[in-house]
Amino acid sequence: MGTTSGAGIVGAAAIGPCAAIPADQMAFIRQILDRVGDKWSLLLIAVLESGPLRYTDLQRQVPGISQRMLSLTLRQLQQDGLITRTAYAEVPPRVEYTLTPLGRSLHGIVTTLIGWAADHHDEIRANRDRAATLGS
Amino acid sequence: MGTTSGAGIVGAAAIGPCAAIPADQMAFIRQILDRVGDKWSLLLIAVLESGPLRYTDLQRQVPGISQRMLSLTLRQLQQDGLITRTAYAEVPPRVEYTLTPLGRSLHGIVTTLIGWAADHHDEIRANRDRAATLGS
């Protein structure tokens, strides 16, 4: 599918006003979304943008993440081939995590999403507050 | 995408190899991610791309979503100002949901993400399977 699938979806939707995304595509969209849309993946990818980071560095740069979730998320990302883990056999053990090319290809989207969040954060906040006020 | 703030984040990250995303930005990035990264929001936005849809249409076009989650997600999206809800006082009640301009601005990102998912789905699958095999 390469660069065609994305356009394929758009194209399909453009065929008719009610053209749904095919059910099978829904399935793997959800799979990717589950991985990418979890609480920490995107944040870790965003933070890894600027270069390799060690376990402790990641923990420091992503405030609020627990050791458990850091380990878990890193392993998932690694298994999906989005990051690589490199352990150096040294006396104080050192492990570095790096984005793979695949991970870097996602990073552009992450950056865009973060940019969108930054741009519209205030607007969304306002809408949310306004809805809460009207609802009360 | 972001016209100003996004560049700001990128710029900040570009300052130094270890420059983290500021903690306060982390906070609202997480807020946006929580909303956008949940199980159904992106799918609903994707489906609403092609125009207004009614409750039942949405339920049909997003296979697997329960009435409960459809209602809940729609209300959240509405409160955030990403979609509008229009009820027509007719004898068979009719309600239409539409993307707001804000929602449409997100939709571009959604499409990109879905395109990415489509493009790299096979690759990720392969990586995942390979990791599972090696691990056993």
Add this chain to the structure above:
DNA sequence: CAGTATCCCGACGGATACTG
């Protein structure tokens, strides 16, 4: 330093039934 192991709670979300 770089993790793993265990406990545990809250929410996310599905199924079902009911309503204006």
Add this chain to the structure above:
DNA sequence: CAGTATCCGTCGGGATACTG
């Protein structure tokens, strides 16, 4: 048609303690 109400299971994920 367009929802709401209720019940209930699953599991994401935090806190804490321990290990190579």
